[in-house]
Amino acid sequence: MVRMNDCEYNPSSFIQLSPFIHQVGGHSSMFQYDQNTVCKLLAPAEYDFYQSIPDSLKAFTPAFRGSITVQYYEDESGYIKLIAYPQTNSLENTSSVNEQDSLLNNDQQLSDNILKKSVQLRCSKDGRIDYSNSLSSDIVNYEPGKTIMSIINPWSLQLCKKQAEKLHRQLIGDENVTVSQKYILLENVTAQFHNPCILDLKMGKRQYGDIDSDKKRLSKIKKCEQSTSSKLGVRLCGMQVYQVDSDRYKCTDKYKGRILTIDEFRSSLVQYIDNGRNQRLDILPEIIKRLESLYQTINSLLKYRFYSGSLLIVYDGSPQSNLIDIRMIDFANTILGTSTNDESVNNHFGPDKGYLYGLEQLIGIFRKILDDDDDDDESTMESSDSH
DSSP states (O other), X not given: OOOXXXXXXXXXXXXXXXXXXXOOSOSSOOEEEETTEEEEEOOHHHHHHHHTOOGGGGGGSOOEEEEEEEEEXXXXXXXXXXXXXXXXXXXTHHXXXXXXXXXXXXXXXXXXXXXXXXXXXXXXXXXXXXXSSOOOHHHHTOOTTSOEEESSOHHHHHHHHHHHHHHXXXXXXXXXXXXXXXXXXXXXXXXXXXXXXXXXXXXXXXXXXXXXXXXXXXXXXXXXXXXXXXXXXXXXXXXXXXXXXTTEEEEEEHHHHHTOOHHHHHHHHHHXXXXXXXXXXXXXXXXXXXXXXXXXXXXXXXXXXXXXXXXXXXXXXXXXXXXXXXXXXXXXXXXXOOSOOOTTTOTTOSSOHHHHXXXXXXXXXXXXXXXXXXXXXXXXXHXXXXX
């Protein structure tokens, strides 16, 4: 590979990626390709899954929009840029989406662009990479495992910084080398939300894939045993909740999620619908309805295992909005079993019971939150009647 020089780097022929500021979980950085599309590092198994996804699951997964090559670039001032150009195998609807996006100029897009411009990375002469702009001390002083109030989720920026540091190390000492990576293009599920409140949940009791090394398998087993995954089939991987009064997000990361007890996990779901002023109980019936629909869909898939898969629940933190969405994500360890029905030779026959168990527990907790509120209302009415 040849490092791009100034004449090769033509901004009009490339798309400069921005940090995806609403990434609340995961271990590799995602980037914004356009208003409606994000890109994620390509994993062959996940790429294959999106190309052969069952029709019944398409309503519960981000739309797949092809792949791109992303190149790491540092300009003369040390500013770090990730630039991309579409591949010929990208789906046709990607270009049409881009055309539509170029016409968008609403307040939300302007607001997002202001935030993106404030999130830049820069490499100093001594090789140290840090945020180039003065962001709030919340982000700069972010500590993993601690809940934080911030205008931008610090998890997404931490991942971007780590990604840049890793790529920069590959360039040190060789001016004639650059780094390129393959990414997949996916629908930006948060695009329709003005203030997306996001819950990222790791689903199932088993997280390791069949091809994982013994070391990775043992690590994942240990994480399940020490978290709510072993008891509930679900654990918190990340969360951001818009707080109306402060116009900021309350953010929780996966390290906090790993140490939650069952009661603390339930409390986290209560916090997820709390905007600092009131609880958004109005959205729970629709969330429960969609989770039940997803349960029926997965229950009909007899050979899939969604190991290490996550579930995104999103609603709009704007008080006047009742928009919600639920999507499955992360399919790098998804397995399609063999055609035989003989369970003695095929341990992947039948629906994914671990994932289904996690959904059952999740639905039960949300129902309990609603029931508790109804009980509180009845108690209040009885108390007022007695006076």
